[in-house]
Amino acid sequence: xxxxxQLGSHVSVSEGALVLLRCNYSSSVPPYLFWYVxxxxxGLQLLLxxxxxxxxxxxxxxxEAEFKKSETSFHLTKPSAHMSDAAEYFCAVSPTGNxxxxxxxxxxxxxx
Amino acid sequence: GAVVSQHPSWVICKxxxxxxIECRSLDFQATTMFWYRQFPKxxxxxxxxxxxxxxxxxxxxxEKDKFLxxxxxxxxxxxxxxxxxxxxxxxxxxxxxxxxxEQYFGPGTRLTVT
Numbered sequence: 001x002x003x004x005x006q007l008g009s010h011v012s013v014s015e016g017a018l019v020l021l022r023c024n025y026s027s028s029v030p031p032y033l034f035w036y037v038x039x040x041x042x043g044l045q046l047l048l049x050x051x052x053x054x055x056x057x058x059x060x061x062x063x064e065a066e067f068k069k070s071e072t073s074f075h076l077t078k079p080s081a082h083m084s085d086a087a088e089y090f091c092a093v094s095p096t097g098n099x100x101x102x103x104x105x106x107x108x109x110x111x112x
Numbered sequence: 113g114a115v116v117s118q119h120p121s122w123v124i125c126k127x128x129x130x131x132x133i134e135c136r137s138l139d140f141q142a143t144t145m146f147w148y149r150q151f152p153k154x155x156x157x158x159x160x161x162x163x164x165x166x167x168x169x170x171x172x173x174x175e176k177d178k179f180l181x182x183x184x185x186x187x188x189x190x191x192x193x194x195x196x197x198x199x200x201x202x203x204x205x206x207x208x209x210x211x212x213x214e215q216y217f218g219p220g221t222r223l224t225v226t
Contacts, residue, residue, distance in 0.1 A: 032213050043116070043205050043217035044156070051213060090155060097213030098144065104155045 004093050006103035014111045019063075019078040021106045023091030026072065032094040033074040035065055037087045038105075044090065050074065061085070086110045114140050116208050118218035125196055125225055132192045133221045135206030141186035142208035146215065147179075150203040162189045196225045 007022040025031065032051050036044040048059025055067040061084075065076045074091060091103040115138040125131050135145055143164045148156040160181050161169045168181035178200075180192040189208075193200055201224050207215040 034215075036217075041203075041220065041222065043118075043219040044207075045217070046214070049214065094213060098209070099161070100146070100158065100215060102155045102158075105153075107153075 004091055004101050004103035006089075006091050006106050008106055009104065010107045010109065012109040012111055013081045015083055016080050019076070019081045019085065019108065021076040021089050021091075021108065023065075023074045023076065023103060024072055025074065025091075025093045027093060027095060030067075030069055032097055033065070033067060034092040034094070034100075035059065035063070035074070035076045036090045036092060038090065039087050047076070047089075081108075081110045083110050083112060114208070114210050114214075114216040116206065116216045116218040118204075118206055118221050120221060121219060122222045123224070125223070127197055127225055128195055130192055130194045131196055131223060132190055133204055133206075133223075135189045135191070135208070135218050137187045137208040137216070140208070140210055142189075142210065143186060144209040145183060145189040146207045146209070147181060147189070147191050148205045148207070150205060150220075152203075156205060159191075164189075193223065196223070198225045201225045 003026045005024045034049045035047040038044050048057045050057045050067045058064045063078045089106045092100050094100045117136045119134045145162040147159045150156050159174045162181050162183040164183045170176045183189040205220045207217045
């Protein structure tokens with residue numbers, strides 16, 4: 001069975017500081033990997049995804065993530081946090097593209 | 113971009129009544145849609161996979177007779193919570209699958225059962 005682990009249910013950073021949200025997965029084969037953002041009382045918005053090819057993936061709003069097969073990780077980063085980045089972030093994996101497994105989420109707080 | 117809508121965005125109903133939630137893909141056709149449930153401060157729990165023209169596939173532990181899913185067209189899937197009880201109160205989110213591996217999520221429906 002697939003599992004997705006997001007280390008740190010709450011992360012706080014100062015405005016302008018580096019954002020690092022961690023995601024590790026268990027899979028026997030490289031899956032599709034996704035990061036989503038959710039604002040209060042809203043659905044999920046895709047930030048970025050990895051399917052094949054370049055392991056460093058750039059997404060919207062300045063976010064990027066790197067797929068590291070040896071570490072089974074797909075950590076999300078942003079060089080400089082903005083107040084508008086405060087939200088809930090979910091990592092998801094899909095072995096085949098037809099079923100998706102979500103991590104428990106990381107709540108990001110940006111301190112002015 | 114691909115847009116998925118849900119209706120209603122918030123519904124309050126009395127215990128014992130049924131509630132229908134609609135999920136529509138507005139600018140694309142989706143043969144596969146997903147229904148999730150999300151509790152406060154928690155992740156999404158996949159309830160079922162809805163395939164157009166066929167029966168939905170329910171995840172283990174989800175009562176198919178309680179959560180009726182119909183995917184009658186390529187742009188519409190509905191979730192009906194039958195005989196709702198307070199424990200069914202939750203945030204329900206649908207998504208539509210585009211191009212094989214990309215999900216587009218609806219804005220969610222908050223159900224409160226009194």
